[in-house]
Amino acid sequence: MKKEFLYNEIAGNIAHQIRNGVLKTGDRLPSVRMLSAQHGIGINTAKRIFLELESQSLIEPRSKSGYFVSMPRYMRLPLPEASKPLAVARNTEPNELIDSVYSNMARKDLTLFSIGVPSGDLLPLAKLKKEIVLATRGLKDGGTEYEPLQGNEKLRRMIAARSLNWGGRLKDGDIITTNGCMNALVLCLMAVTKPGHTIAIESPCYPGILQLAVSFGLKVLELPTHPVTGIVMDAFKKLLPKIDACLLVPNFNTPLGYCMPDGHKKEVVTLLAQKGIPLIEDDTYGDLHFGAERPKCCKSFDKEGNVLWCGAVSKTLAPGYRVGWVAPGKYKDQILRMKLIQSLSSTTIIHEAVGNFLLTGRYDNHLRQLRKTLQENYNRYAQVIANHFPQGTKISQPQGGLALWMEFPENIDTAELYNDALKKQISIAPGRMFTLQDQFQNCMRLCIGLPWTDSLGLKLQQLGKLACNL
Amino acid sequence: MKKEFLYNEIAGNIAHQIRNGVLKTGDRLPSVRMLSAQHGIGINTAKRIFLELESQSLIEPRSKSGYFVSMPRYMRLPLPEASKPLAVARNTEPNELIDSVYSNMARKDLTLFSIGVPSGDLLPLAKLKKEIVLATRGLKDGGTEYEPLQGNEKLRRMIAARSLNWGGRLKDGDIITTNGCMNALVLCLMAVTKPGHTIAIESPCYPGILQLAVSFGLKVLELPTHPVTGIVMDAFKKLLPKIDACLLVPNFNTPLGYCMPDGHKKEVVTLLAQKGIPLIEDDTYGDLHFGAERPKCCKSFDKEGNVLWCGAVSKTLAPGYRVGWVAPGKYKDQILRMKLIQSLSSTTIIHEAVGNFLLTGRYDNHLRQLRKTLQENYNRYAQVIANHFPQGTKISQPQGGLALWMEFPENIDTAELYNDALKKQISIAPGRMFTLQDQFQNCMRLCIGLPWTDSLGLKLQQLGKLACNL
Incomplete structure (x- = not known):
C-alpha cells in the first residue's frame, strides 16, 4: 500500500x-x-x-x-498553413456573426473565450485606481478642461521613451494621443485614404479593422499570411501595384499571434516608401512578447516618415480607459487635423493617470507578469486542445499576444460550434469573423488572456467535446 | 466743495x-x-x-x-440681419485661421474669448472630483473593462429621464452614449450620409461641424439664418429638394445663440420626415436657457424616429470628460454598428461618474447657477460693447448658451483684429471661421462662459479699442 x-x-x-x-x-x-x-x-x-x-x-x-x-504532444500539433485569400478585393462582411459575438461581451454568465482583451483579473487594478484618484485630485481643473490637441504631454513623453525598446527614436512631439487604438486607426485611415482606395491587410485579420475599412468605402485586399512569419512576401510584392495603403499588425497579430521577422519588416517598409504607399502599423500587442526581447516594429525601419505607428494600453493595462496613440511620421498635420475634427480631446484625467503610471515603472513590472501568465496559459490551452479536441486540429504557436488560432478539419463549421457552445455558456470567435471572403469556416480564435482555473480548463475540455461531436 | x-x-x-x-x-x-x-x-x-x-x-x-x-443702451444695440449665404454648396475651409485659433486654446497667458466652452471656474469641480474618485473605487474592475456597446446604463437612464424637460419620452434603450458630442455627430454622419451627399446646416455654423462635413466628402449647403429665430423657413423649404441630410443646432446655437420657435421646429421635422431626409439635431446647449423654460427640441416633435438627437455634458459640466450621447430613432442599428467599429467603448469610469452625478440632482443645481452667470455675463459684455466698441456694431441677443456674436461695420476685418488682439494676449474667434463661404469677415464670436472680473472687463474694453483703431 x-x-x-x-x-x-x-x-x-x-x-x-x-x-x-x-x-x-x-x-x-x-x-x-x-x-x-x-x-x-x-x-x-x-x-x-x-x-x-x-x-x-x-x-x-x-x-x-x-x-x-x-x-509535449501539444507542441507537435501541426501549424495551420499560410492563408490563401483571393487576390481580389471582396467585401462580404460577416455582420450578423460579429454582432452576435460582440453582443455576448458584457454577459457575466459566459466563459468568454471570444474576447480580445486580457481579463480584469490579470490587470493591476489597485495601482490603476490609485493613479486615477491621484490624477483627479492633482489636476487643478479636475480634468474638466480639454487637453492640448496633441494630447497629454507626460503620456507622450513616456511613449517616446519606451520607443527605445524597439529601436525607435521618437520624441514626444512625434506622438499624438487618441481614444484607444481603434480611434488611432480611424484617424490614420481618414488621413491617408479616400473612398474607393484599395487597402492591403493580413488574412485572417481583426474584424474591427475589416469593418472600419469597409465603412470608409475602401476595397479590402487580404494578403496570404503565414502563422509564424506573417504576410507572405512574394504575394505582397506581386500585389503591390494594386495597393493604395497598407494596414498591418506585425507583432503578435490577432488572431494568428505571429511576429514578422525583422527582414520582412524592413523590406515592407522600403517597398512601400519607394511607391509612396503609406503603412499604418498597429503595434498594440508589441509589448506582449513571450520571448526575452521586445520585437522591433516596422516603424523601427522607417526613414521616410511613411509609417503611421499606432499603439494603446487597451491590451496590456485597461481596455476601458481608451488610451491610445499614433506616431504618424510625415502625416502628422493630417492626423492633427483629423483629431481636431473628430474628437478635439481625449479624456483628460485618464490620460494623465496613465502618463503617471508609465512614469513609475510599474508598467514594466506588470508587463513581465502578464507576459508570463499569457505564455503559461497558451501551454495549458494547447495541452487541453491536444487531449480533448478533434483529431487533425491545427493550432498557431503565437510568439506573444492574447490569441490562439485553431484550424479544425474541414467538416467542422465553427459557426455551428459557436451556437452549440453558447448553449453551454461558452463564447468563441468563429473564423469567418476574421475575413471578408469565403474562408476560415473551420477556424476559430480563443483568448488566452483569461485567468487559468480548473473550471476554465473544464470549459475548454467541454468545448473540445462539442467540436468532436460536430 | x-x-x-x-x-x-x-x-x-x-x-x-x-x-x-x-x-x-x-x-x-x-x-x-x-x-x-x-x-x-x-x-x-x-x-x-x-x-x-x-x-x-x-x-x-x-x-x-x-x-x-x-x-440700457446695449439693449438698443441693433441685431445683425439674417445671413445670406449663396444657395449653392461651397467648400472653402478657413483652415489656417481655425488652426491658429485652436492652437491658442491651451495657452494660459491669453484671455480666451475664443473658446466655446465654459471656464473651469464656472464648473462644480469639487463635486465632480468626488464622483470620479467614488466611481473609480466603486467599480469592481476599476473601470478597466469596456462598457456594454450601448453605453453606461445609469447614464442612459438619467438622460432619458431628463428628456421629460423638453417634452421627450425617451427610454434608456433609445440612447447610445459617445465620447462627447462631436463623436455623436461623427457616428450620425457616418450612419446617414455618403460622400457626395449634400448636407444643410445653419450659417454661421460651428467650425467643427463644417470641417466634419467636408472631411466626410459632403457638400455643405449653408442656410440663411436669423439671429433670433434660426434658419429662415422660406429659404429652407425652397432648398429642400437639394438636401440629403440636415444638421441643426436649434437651441442656443453657437455662434448666434438663437432658439428656433416651436412652430419652426415642428415644421422642419415634418417636412424632413415627409421627404425621408434624416435630421441630426445637436442639442448640446439646450440646458443653458436664460429664460425660465427649457426649450423643446426638434426631437420633441419626432414621430417617425427621423431625428438623431445628440447631446453632451461638454458645454455644461466638463469638456474634458468626453461624455456625449445620441438618441438616433430609427437609425439605432446603424449608429450601434458605427460605434462598434469606431470606438467600441467610451471611458468607463468617467461615464459611470457622470451617470452618478446626474442621479443626485446636483446637475440641476449647477445648471441654475451656470445659466444665471452666463446671462449676467451677457449683460456685462453688452454694456462694455455699447460703450467701447465701434459705432454701428451689432450684437446678437442670445436666449441661452455660451456665445455672443458681433457684427462690425464692413470696413473692420476680424482676421486683422484677431492678429492685433493676440499681441495684447487676447484671443477671439473671427467670423470667417463659421462658414465655408466668403462671409462674416466683419463678424466675430465671443465666449461669455468666462468668470467676470474687473480685469476681464478691461480686456474687453481693450479689444473694443483695437476694433475702433482698425
Missing part, C-alpha cells in the same frame, strides 16, 4: 513538474538507479514510474542516455 | 446701482424733492444729478411721472 502510494506520488510529482515547465523539453531525468536511491524505492518501482510517464508521452527514452522530457 | 463732492457721490451711486442691476429698466427713481430731502442737498443739485444721469442714457424722464431707469 505504501509502495503504491509512493509510486503514485513520485510519478505525479514528475508529471506535474513537466506540465508546469519546471522540467522542460529535452531536460534529462535522473537514472533509474538515482531515482530509486533518492526516494528509497525499489529499482522496479522506479522503472514502472518511467514507463508510466512514457505512456503519458511526457518523457522518452534515448538509447544509452536514459530518459528525457519529451516534446 | 462739499456740495460738489455730494453731487458726484450721489450721481455715482445711482449710476452704479443701475449698471449693476440693483435698479432695473423701468424702475422709478425718487422725485427731485425726495432726493433733495434724503441727502440734504438743494433742489437744484438734485435736478443736476438727474440731468447728469440722463446725459449718460441711464435714466429718462416720463412726462408728469418723474424719472425712470432707461432701457
